[in-house]
Amino acid sequence: MNKNKRVGIIGAGHVGSTVAFILATQGICQEIIIKDLNLDTARGIALDMGHAASATKTHTIVRVANEPSDLRGCDVVVFCAGSPRQPGMSRDDLLLANAKVIRTVLSEVKPYIQESVLVMVSNPLDAMVYTAIKESGLSPLQVLGMAGILDSARMASFIFEKLGYGSDQIVASVMGGHGDDMVPLPRYSNVAGVPITELLEPQEIEEIIHRTRNAGAEIVGYLKKGSAYFAPAKSTAIMVEAILKNSHQVFPCSVLLQGEYGYSDVVGGVPVKLGSRGVCEIIELELLHEERERFDQSIQSVKSLIDALYHHAFFVSSRP
Ligand code: NAD
Numbered sequence: 001m002n003k004n005k006r007v008g009i010i011g012a013g014h015v016g017s018t019v020a021f022i023l024a025t026q027g028i029c030q031e032i033i034i035k036d037l038n039l040d041t042a043r044g045i046a047l048d049m050g051h052a053a054s055a056t057k058t059h060t061i062v063r064v065a066n067e068p069s070d071l072r073g074c075d076v077v078v079f080c081a082g083s084p085r086q087p088g089m090s091r092d093d094l095l096l097a098n099a100k101v102i103r104t105v106l107s108e109v110k111p112y113i114q115e116s117v118l119v120m121v122s123n124p125l126d127a128m129v130y131t132a133i134k135e136s137g138l139s140p141l142q143v144l145g146m147a148g149i150l151d152s153a154r155m156a157s158f159i160f161e162k163l164g165y166g167s168d169q170i171v172a173s174v175m176g177g178h179g180d181d182m183v184p185l186p187r188y189s190n191v192a193g194v195p196i197t198e199l200l201e202p203q204e205i206e207e208i209i210h211r212t213r214n215a216g217a218e219i220v221g222y223l224k225k226g227s228a229y230f231a232p233a234k235s236t237a238i239m240v241e242a243i244l245k246n247s248h249q250v251f252p253c254s255v256l257l258q259g260e261y262g263y264s265d266v267v268g269g270v271p272v273k274l275g276s277r278g279v280c281e282i283i284e285l286e287l288l289h290e291e292r293e294r295f296d297q298s299i300q301s302v303k304s305l306i307d308a309l310y311h312h313a314f315f316v317s318s319r320p
Contacts, residue, residue: 005029005244008065008074008116010105011081012036012045014226015121018233019078019240020062024049027058028241033074035065035109037081072112075276076240079132081105082122084227087220091123091179095305098122099131099314106135114138117243117278120145120254121236125178126267127305129254133267134315140256141279147178148252148269149235155184155212159196162204166191174212175252175269175285176298182269183294184209188285239274246276255279261295265320266306268299 007029009016013036020032032049036042042064049062065071082098085091102122118138120129129145136143155172163170173188186205189196196205211218219228242249253272257263260282261270271283287295310319 006031006033006074007240007244008033008035008071008077008113010035010071010077010079010109011122012042013080014084014229015232015236016078016080017045017049018229019080019236020045020049021052022233022237023240024053024060024062025056025058026237026241027053027056027060028244029060029075032060032062033065033070034062035068035071035105039064039066068108069112071109071116074113074116076119076243077109077113077116078119078121078236078240079105079128080121080236082128085123085216085220086226087224089220091125091216092127092305094123095127095308096312096314098124098128099309102128102131103135103314106132110136110138116142117276118143119236119239119243121232123178124305126254126269126302127309129267130256130302130306131309131314133256139278140258141277143256144239144272144274144278145178145254145267145269146232146236146239147182147254148174149238150232151178151182151184151212151215151269152252153231153235154215155189155208158208158211158215159189159191159200162200162208163191172212173252175271176295177268177302178254179298179301180213181294181298181301182213183291183298184212185291187288187291242274243276243278248273248275248280250274250283253279255282257282257299260284261299263299266299266303268295268302 053060082101151174156170160167169192173185176183273281
């Protein structure tokens with residue numbers, strides 16, 4: 001256990017409660033504080049999760065945030081509040097509704113989380129990271145979005161489906177925004193160092209790219225109500241662990257680009273070295289012409305969502 005480490009979870013729905021379950025049963029923090037609009041839901045989940053921690057002998061304490069100030073002193077705050085998409089919706093359809101949830105919640109809790117790293121999960125992810133940076137008053141280095149670990153895990157599972165071997169040796173790479181035009185990168189995806197371009201036919205790789213981009217929608221289509229949460233929660237827990245342990249591991253995360261990859265004032269998924277203060281370093285990869293075109297297209301999509309927030313006068317200030 002990381003003694004004295006506290007994790008706050010805002011939004012105890014499918015993703016938030018599963019993140020709490022994973023962290024509590026891993027025992028990687030001393031305390032988890034759950035905040036939800038529905039206080040009784042949060043109470044029930046906190047009690048249940050505390051019992052799960054006890055069953056696994058981690059003794060992580062799980063409790064409810066009765067007041068915004070109960071989030072004071074959290075090393076990491078995970079933000080999963082807001083609506084998930086339903087069948088037929090894109091993540092972008094959630095833009096204004098979830099931006100308002102972020103504003104409402106952060107206006108209450110921001111005095112108490114100024115020293116925390118904020119991990120955003122709510123969709124549309126990259127625009128929500130941007131909103132959180134604006135609304136929280138935190139340094140952009142303290143605010144990261146979870147999507148790249150999930151998208152890469154999905155891509156790796158589809159690579160394994162095609163290959164039929166090497167599941168624990170597959171590294172997949174996905175960059176750009178967490179939208180329909182995310183950028184799976186076959187050249188940076190490999191099995192024990194062997195690029196998948198050496199192992200699979202171009203048609204098979206195209207199928208993997210297509211399936212990776214549509215994996216979220218495929219799951220929503222089956223579930224009929226709500227969206228994926230097991231893999232999103234596990235991916236979030238991986239980020240939280242890296243931050244709590246100051247691991248300096250590199251993961252694809254959504255962060256504010258401030259000159260990196262030639263962009264400013266926009267959020268995108270790129271490789272990030274994670275530490276206890278959040279972003280330690282953004283790593284710039286060399287992209288080939290076609291990869292660069294796909295990345296640019298994906299970042300433009302994120303930019304248009306951020307533009308839409310300014311267009312709706314969501315932010316008081318004009319665009320920098
Ligand atoms: P859910 O509906 O199960 O849970 C949402 C929770 O947020 C509910 O418990 C609700 O009460 C709470 N909430 C709503 N408004 C609130 C407020 N003002 N204050 C506190 N709590 C509030 O949804 P879910 O499946 O857990 O998904 C949560 C979010 O995560 C969605 O926006 C979804 O699209 C997103 N998501 C992102 C990824 C990713 O890769 N980044 C993956 C999966 C889901």
